[in-house]
Amino acid sequence: MKKILSVLAALTLTASLLAGCSGKAASTPAETAGQAESASAAESTMESAAETETVSQQETTVAETEGSQPAEASGEETAVRVMALKGPTAMGMVQLMDTAEAGPVGGNAYEFTIAASADEVTPRLVQGDADIAAVPANLASVLYNNTEGKIQVLAVNTLGVLYIVESGDTVQTAADLKGKTIYASGKGSTPEYALNYILSSNGIDPEKDVTIEWKSEHSECVAALSSGEGGIAMLPQPFVTTAQAKNDSIRIALDLTKEWDALQAGVETPSALITGVVVVRTDFAAENPEAVSAFLDSYKESVDFVNGSTEDAAALIEKYDIVPAAVAVKALPYCNITFIEGTEMKEKLSGYLNVLFGQNPKAVGGKLPADDFYYSR
Known part of the structure; x- marks a missing residue:
């Protein structure tokens, strides 16, 4: 029970970037930027800094069986309970979700829940009520450390979704941020670490050379952005698209994923700015290796479909009440939905976690995860 309580304390970081892409702006959902504090963050619980206006706590369950119990496997089928967040992580799964409505896929009888x-997600995963889940990258590391290896990462599913936007035309490169005021949410979490890394690597002292005004919600950043000339903010997708729909003077100045990649050029084992990953309960993976492999194959097909058929994918995204199709069509090219597993996953994710660890060990659960954190099939 003590260990469970410790793990549940990690909930305070749960609005990491990936969750950071879900929320509500007026009547349009967009994901929240998430907290990256570890279980020790229970000492001073932070309200999700990237949380947008009120987010409905509804869960949408797809292909669920009668009642609230997971689907019973029939014959050789394996019941697999999957959870994703209302944003890019769920967007990448929509084709698989849609296919699963007709019955088992690859021998797996799926139950999908969008949170x-x-x-x-965290308590259900820790307590064994979910088998596979899409979570913020740093949260995966925190859960691994606080459950003593009972969580493994299967694949990277979302790269960076953070963007520097402005209502003017003054920022063309990261160096142009020097001397500017930047509105942002996510202090003490992944957004802050990513921004600090980009700034410091471009010779800008985050403490002295820029003014960062931290807000509790994306909506506050947009309001501040619109209130003054030359306003600059850091926002995640698809919230950027939602903000642009309300204010056509807002433009994307910098893609922080591309800025990160540029800094990694020439590095022997380059890392990447990573928002989300897919994890599995270690026990479930050990007991059902074929089911996990089948899921990975089906999930990759779904990601390829979403990235290759934007309009069809947007229709499914609206079907599952993630974001409206009109928002999805414009946001998908900027959401960096991907599928990376195996050695490449380990290289990119371990490098990313190392950057976070260097700024604040709590962001990854106090220590870097061991090799068994990275699932290999």
């Missing part, structure tokens, strides 16, 4: 925030 509004990661604090809905």
